[in-house]
Amino acid sequence: MSDSPPLIVGLGEALYDLLPAGPALGGAPLNAAVQSHQLGNHAIVASRVGDDALGQRLLDDLAKRGIDTTFVQRDPGAPTGTVEITLRDGEPDYEIIRDVAWDRLAWDESLAGLAKRCDAVCFGSLGQRLEPARSTIRQFVTAAAGQAVRLFDLNLRQDYFSAGLLETGCRDASIVKMNEAELAAAAPLLGLGQGEPIRALIERFHLDLFVLTRGRDGTTLHTANSVVLGRPAQFAPEPDADSVGAGDACSAAILHGAVRRWPLQQTADLANRLGAFVASRKGATPPLPADLLPGG
Numbered sequence: 452m453s454d455s456p457p458l459i460v461g462l463g464e465a466l467y468d469l470l471p472a473g474p475a476l477g478g479a480p481l482n483a484a485v486q487s488h489q490l491g492n493h494a495i496v497a498s499r500v501g502d503d504a505l506g507q508r509l510l511d512d513l514a515k516r517g518i519d520t521t522f523v524q525r526d527p528g529a530p531t532g533t534v535e536i537t538l539r540d541g542e543p544d545y546e547i548i549r550d551v552a553w554d555r556l557a558w559d560e561s562l563a564g565l566a567k568r569c570d571a572v573c574f575g576s577l578g579q580r581l582e583p584a585r586s587t588i589r590q591f592v593t594a595a596a597g598q599a600v601r602l603f604d605l606n607l608r609q610d611y612f613s614a615g616l617l618e619t620g621c622r623d624a625s626i627v628k629m630n631e632a633e634l635a636a637a638a639p640l641l642g643l644g645q646g647e648p649i650r651a652l653i654e655r656f657h658l659d660l661f662v663l664t665r666g667r668d669g670t671t672l673h674t675a676n677s678v679v680l681g682r683p684a685q686f687a688p689e690p691d692a693d694s695v696g697a698g699d700a701c702s703a704a705i706l707h708g709a710v711r712r713w714p715l716q717q718t719a720d721l722a723n724r725l726g727a728f729v730a731s732r733k734g735a736t737p738p739l740p741a742d743l744l745p746g747g
Contacts, residue, residue: 463578465498466532482699566594580611628662681719686731696735700725
């Protein structure tokens with residue numbers, strides 16, 4: 452058994468959220484990787500940024516946090532991704548700029564090697580909105596299927612998704628994560644029926660785990676024969692707190708527990724603590740206090 456920490460890959464969009472307080476690192480897979488690193492894993496961001504000042508800033512930002520940027524490609528012809536975020540009572544509205552560098556994520560031998568040796572990968576629907584990124588992500592996840600936990604995180608933003616994309620993502624995954632609004636939107640697209648869409652999803656796609664995030668009500672973990680509710684967690688919000696990245700912190704906790712084969716209750720409790728803490732702070736990737744970390 453290796454003593455090195457598990458290798459967790461955030462695969463897909465890497466960008467800056469343009470918040471009222473200024474630019475902040477963003478992109479669901481990137482956020483999950485940053486928080487996975489804080490939890491003590493070897494976290495890698497696999498994405499693409501522009502050959503521009505914002506792209507260099509993103510690389511520098513990740514490096515300062517100790518994140519491996521070897522697999523962040525540079526694109527000379529497309530800008531680094533950005534998202535215009537408007538906050539309404541702390542809840543974000545997104546305008547995601549298209550035809551940016553991460554849409555051009557290219558498959559190569561280095562990504563093929565990474566796919567074969569990672570312990571887990573987090574990928575979403577948004578990162579697959581355009582080619583060639585869609586094919587690259589699919590190839591990576593398929594190559595990783597032999598050994599890795601594969602978490603498909605639905606990000607139903609604007610019109611950047613389709614029934615076919617959701618179907619393929621669920622089929623490629625071992626864990627699927629949605630919030631309540633995403634489940635309501637995805638269920639008819641996937642033809643899950645009105646009765647028990649979560650059970651239908653688990654059975655149809657042979658999932659190890661389904662994760663439902665419910666905002667302030669916390670996270671529930673569903674398997675074919677059990678439902679586990681995370682213990683409630685609450686933190687006093689700092690001024691100008693926003694909920695951006697709370698779901699991605701939950702993803703990091705799910706991956707952390709999955710690669711360590713934790714009991715589901717322990718994983719759900721960590722997901723609630725991390726999600727609630729990030730929702731009480733500004734930006735998607737605040738530093739996590741020591742008492743929140745496993746063993747802390």
